[in-house]
Amino acid sequence: MSDRVDVRITPYRDGPLLVRGPVRLVAPEGTELEPRRRTLALCRCGKSKLRPFCDGTHKQIGFRAAAGDEAQASARSASGSAAASSG
DSSP states (O other): OOOOOOOEEEEOTTSOEEEESOOOEEOTTSOEEOOSSSEEEEOSSSOOTTTTBOOSHHHHHTOOOOTTHHHHHHHHHHHHHHHHHHO
């Protein structure tokens, strides 16, 4: 049995990054941020009042992610999982 715990990051089209799994979230000054949920929604639009967490503002401002962001992030996530499992 493996001790490895999976963390999955899913970019939602024109919305937040959903992070599932155990992670430590650290602010730029080094303080640890306490997540209030098991699944984190991280802001990608930069306008959330709860940054780094998403508050839904992306819908109000019509945020659009760059074309292909979701596919590229999924590919990186998959290759990172493969590297982690082989190491």
